[in-house]
Amino acid sequence: MPHASCMQAVVYSRYGPPEVLRLADIDLPAPGPGDLLIRVHATTVCAGDVRFRKADPFFLRAINGWTAPRKITVLGMEFAGTVATLGAGVTRFAPGDRVFGSTGLRFGAYAEYVCVADGKMVEHMPAAASFEDAAAIPYGGVSALFFLRRAGVAAAQNVLVYGASGSVGVYAVQLAKRLGARVTAVCSARNAALVASLGADTVIDYTREDFARTGSGYDVILDTVGKSGFWRSLRCLRRGGAYAYSASPLLPAAVGPLWAAITGAGRLIGGMARAQPGDLSYLKSLVEEGSIKAVVDRRYALEEIAEAHRYVETGRKRGAVVVTLAGPEEALP
Numbered sequence: 001m002p003h004a005s006c007m008q009a010v011v012y013s014r015y016g017p018p019e020v021l022r023l024a025d026i027d028l029p030a031p032g033p034g035d036l037l038i039r040v041h042a043t044t045v046c047a048g049d050v051r052f053r054k055a056d057p058f059f060l061r062a063i064n065g066w067t068a069p070r071k072i073t074v075l076g077m078e079f080a081g082t083v084a085t086l087g088a089g090v091t092r093f094a095p096g097d098r099v100f101g102s103t104g105l106r107f108g109a110y111a112e113y114v115c116v117a118d119g120k121m122v123e124h125m126p127a128a129a130s131f132e133d134a135a136a137i138p139y140g141g142v143s144a145l146f147f148l149r150r151a152g153v154a155a156a157q158n159v160l161v162y163g164a165s166g167s168v169g170v171y172a173v174q175l176a177k178r179l180g181a182r183v184t185a186v187c188s189a190r191n192a193a194l195v196a197s198l199g200a201d202t203v204i205d206y207t208r209e210d211f212a213r214t215g216s217g218y219d220v221i222l223d224t225v226g227k228s229g230f231w232r233s234l235r236c237l238r239r240g241g242a243y244a245y246s247a248s249p250l251l252p253a254a255v256g257p258l259w260a261a262i263t264g265a266g267r268l269i270g271g272m273a274r275a276q277p278g279d280l281s282y283l284k285s286l287v288e289e290g291s292i293k294a295v296v297d298r299r300y301a302l303e304e305i306a307e308a309h310r311y312v313e314t315g316r317k318r319g320a321v322v323v324t325l326a327g328p329e330e331a332l333p
Helices: 047-054 060-064 131-135 138-151 169-178 189-197 230-235 255-263 279-289 302-313
Strands: 006-011 022-027 035-044 078-086 098-102 113-117 122-124 158-162 182-187 202-205 218-223 237-245 266-269 296-301 320-324
Touching (some): 006 302, 035 131, 047 302, 098 131, 122 279, 131 296, 131 320, 138 218, 138 237, 138 266, 169 189, 182 189, 302 320
Parallel strands (some): 158 182, 218 237, 296 320
Antiparallel strands (some): 006 022, 035 078, 035 113, 035 320, 098 122
């Protein structure tokens, strides 16, 4: 149990490799009006955590400090846990409720407790879900939902998901299938069985085949890892189809997309995914009905956070890498 005013958290005071992350005692956050204080049982290592840790791309320093982290010193974008205390005006939740959600660019989930607003990115956990599985849902699930919606995926369409075994890709495959699309998944051979089990109709091993030469007439191509190549993708995209790029807040080089937009060859959909009200509730319902499931690759303890980041940077993870916080559920002092 933390001291009355302190808790353990993973902090970082300089940009760099995973070793910059360290355990420390920091102040326990206090919930304000409309906030929930949540006892974190599981969090994850997202792409955003890695990018902010390294300040890569460089412009992230403008957000978090040019020479060292200033605004965000505790990373962690996803969480699952139990409600500890409530701020004034919160009526949807009660102490002890099992919840999951995302802190977004506020981060802060690499800690025993995190304070979040009672808004669109915190929800009751799916019935019977573990904390580890619930923590693996928000980032990938909401991102996939955002880009598939913007691309207008519908029944009978041909959809290609590049990077289908990653944290966004596993949900993109499942959600596109639920919408009635025919899904082609691009991943490595070691992950082929996984994405096929998630519903992919066709699996392409990118180490052996070029998807742009083996298929054509895709209505939507969703690149979740930033490696499909715009011009290569355009060759097999149906005229007027959508190329969605979820791997970075930056769009690909402007000349190609501008040409595609002017000529009507295709639509480019990029930028950062934004959650809509009800997204988490919707994903929760899909988990409960068995339409989608979380995919967890590895689990690490909080004190192994640097090792977890190192593994994510290998680019070989499947689904989510979860970080668990040990200890029984406890009431705040």
